[in-house]
Amino acid sequence: MRNIFRKGKRVIIGYLIIMVTVIAVSETLLGKFFLKISPYSMQVPNVLLPTKGVTSYINQSVTQQQKIPTSRNIIFNSRTKQQSQHSIKIPTKAVKNQITSTVSSFRGTTWDPSSIHRKAITKNCTMLVDPSIIKTPFKFYIYDLPTKFNYDIQRLFTDERKYSFCYNLDYCGMGEELYQYSDKGTQIDQKMEKTDGRISVRNTHQFALEVIIHYKLLHSPYRTTNPDQADMFYIPAYTGLQCLTFSGNSQDFVNELFHYLETKESKHFNSGKPHFSTLSKIQREQASQNCPTLRHSKTEAVTFIAIEKESNPYWFRNQQIHGKSIIVAPYPSYIHFINQDKEKTLFEYHSGLRKLNESRYILKVPPISERKMLLFLAAGMRRSNFFRAKLLDQFAVQTDKGPDDFYESVANHPQTEQVMLITSECSVKHRTTTIPWMQRSVFCLQPPGDSPTRKSIYDSILSGCIPILFTNQYKTEYPFERVLNYESFTFTIDEKLISRYNKTVIEIVKGISEEKTKSLYNNLVRVSKWFQYSLPDGDAQWEDDAVTLILDELAFRNNITNVTYIF
Structure with missing residues (x-):
């Protein structure tokens, strides 16, 4: 009886081994087959990224098996022959061939937003693509600052109990979602299938602009990861939020920021090319004793994106902020658009719209x-x-x-x-x-x-x-x-x-x-x-929103490209 049981056990184990082997071989063959016929199935096993700062934190959270859509009808930038060391590296020959054929088939064609494969926004706001290869009228480079100038401040507000009851700077600085509503103004059950026309209402703080702009620019097709290709440079320092923490000396913070740029990034910071940054607080407050960003002499050469520009001449005289270059941006609202693949009216600027009316x-x-x-x-x-x-x-x-x-x-x-x-x-x-x-x-x-x-x-x-x-x-x-x-x-x-x-x-x-x-x-x-900041989703952001006109204004002020006409 025991012999029969042992013999039967061996037979069962043998069958199991054969079945596992067959399944494994089948998956391998099918995987190779679909890799050849489907651009959507391509997987990139590794992403090489900057080694420090908030940029590296965001991108390092990409897992080794993230899907990167490649069949997007976009115009690729022909000047990116010298690929940045931070670009995506493709190790296998099959995947290299897949990218080559896909890029060649779409070079110089008109971009179609319906071809995008959308992903949900992540808490850490992960960036999945290197936008350096996308052709745009100009390019900007984001300095990869030490985390004490940005990410550490963001986490302080979100993690520490004394701030987190008021500030939520996750999800690209836009905060957790409160609810969504439809085109009739009614709230939508989150369990329902997503439909067109949905808008996300989020716990967005009015002073979140520095974080939001930083993450939006990280997702922008106008960004390059090669500083030598850049027409402009962005300084992602959260000077306004640092003042709100009341921790440390704000004057030392600003001094250390510009010392870093002068010593570690001197080649580009002193190149004479335009530089821009963001202020979370109103201009008046960021030139005060407690928040002295705009009092620093180096800010004369920087254009700041700010929620309010001072209009009272009294403050100009007493706080020495006369002549500072300010682009007024909308306060971050509770409301953010959810990217809609089929809603082509949200992609008009990229399609050539310049007369807003x-x-x-x-x-x-x-x-x-x-x-x-x-x-x-x-x-x-x-x-x-x-x-x-x-x-x-x-x-x-x-x-x-x-x-x-x-x-x-x-x-x-x-x-x-x-x-x-x-x-x-x-x-x-x-x-x-x-x-x-x-x-x-x-x-x-x-x-x-x-x-x-x-x-x-x-x-x-x-x-x-x-x-x-x-x-x-x-x-x-x-x-x-x-x-x-x-x-x-x-x-x-x-x-x-x-x-x-x-x-x-x-x-x-x-x-x-x-x-x-x-x-x-x-x-x-x-x-x-x-007037809204649409939700990034891991792809390059082409959608019409406040950042679109901010970049347009930067281009206008620096005589870089054609710009819009009045509504």
């Missing part, structure tokens, strides 16, 4: 007819100046509820025409109520606070709510004024009407004609895409 894009948000609230204000109770205090006093109806709960609570009362949502910085509640309110309101009031501009302006633009701005004695500069006519999609009130003549905002808004309101709304939903 010829754009066919329309933001998918509720129309005016479905917006119940005429005038909406999202603000804290802080009465930071006389004018703001006077505006707050005009809102008798104040709430901390979302629109659904609010309308349910006032169902048996006369419908109000204006409402104020009480917000406070770092509050969890208003992160999920502000955008729904704006999507149901026609006009969104944007009063000045500690400075003339605020994040809420861009939340309202991306919600289809017409921003109401104010004039004062100094001209406030808004993003991309060279190519966007703000009078066509915002409404401006002279502050004197409120402060001197005691007019109410609701009285002024009711005087706006229905025709004028429709015109403002129709223009607003056409320009909105330029």
Whole structure:
């Protein structure tokens, strides 16, 4: 009996060995077969990357078996014969042949966004391709700074308990997703299959610009990993966020930054080529005693992307920031577009659009007819100046509820025409109520606070709510004024009407004609895409967003290439 059992056991083991061998051989043959016929199946086993700084951290998180799509209809840059040491290395002959045939077949053709194989955004915002080979009108190089100048600061905000309740700088600096909504302004069940027209609302902090711009540029097709090919250079230092940590000496931080550039990157930093960087805080604050970035003499040669440019001459005189080159960019909004392969109106700039009024894009948000609230204000109770205090006093109806709960609570009362949502910085509640309110309101009031501009302006633009701005004695500069006519999609009130003549905002808004309101709304939903930072997905980013016009402005100021015309 035992002999029979042993003999049967051997037979079973033998069959198992044969089956495993057959499966292994079959997979090998099939793998070779599909490698020859399918460009999407190509796998790159290894990626050689820079050895230090946030760039290396991002790219080193790519696993050895990441899929790299190669059949993208793009124009490849013919000048990249001298491949950078940081480019992707392909070890096998079969894969080399596959790349050669694919690149040759698409050289010089028109790029089709529907050919892209999309991937979900990762927490560490992984970059999967080297954009050096992509042909663009100009190229910039990102300095690979030591991590103490960027990544260490990002992790401090995200990991330490004293900051993380307020700041979430993961996911390319855009924060964790709160929810998504459809073109009807309704929230979408995350378990549902993804559809076109989805927009991501995320826990994005208003001072996250340094991180967002850095990661967006890492994904930009305009980037090169070979500094000798660069027309411009980007300095990815988080000087504004460093000031907010209140850890260490900010003056020493800035001095060490420029000492590093002068000594370790002297060839390129002193080359005379344009340099640019980002400021997370407003210009005034980054020239203060506690945050002295703009007081350093070397910043004279750097163009800064900033959320606000100082307009008051008093600050120029007292903080020595006169003459600094600033490109005003939108505050990071809660709202970010999810890349849509089939939505070609999100790729118009790369397709040749330069006259923005010829754009066919329309933001998918509720129309005016479905917006119940005429005038909406999202603000804290802080009465930071006389004018703001006077505006707050005009809102008798104040709430901390979302629109659904609010309308349910006032169902048996006369419908109000204006409402104020009480917000406070770092509050969890208003992160999920502000955008729904704006999507149901026609006009969104944007009063000045500690400075003339605020994040809420861009939340309202991306919600289809017409921003109401104010004039004062100094001209406030808004993003991309060279190519966007703000009078066509915002409404401006002279502050004197409120402060001197005691007019109410609701009285002024009711005087706006229905025709004028429709015109403002129709223009607003056409320009909105330029005020958001779309979610990177691992591929080179061609989508129309704020970074598109930032790069356009850099090109204009440095006489590098043709630029856009006004909307």
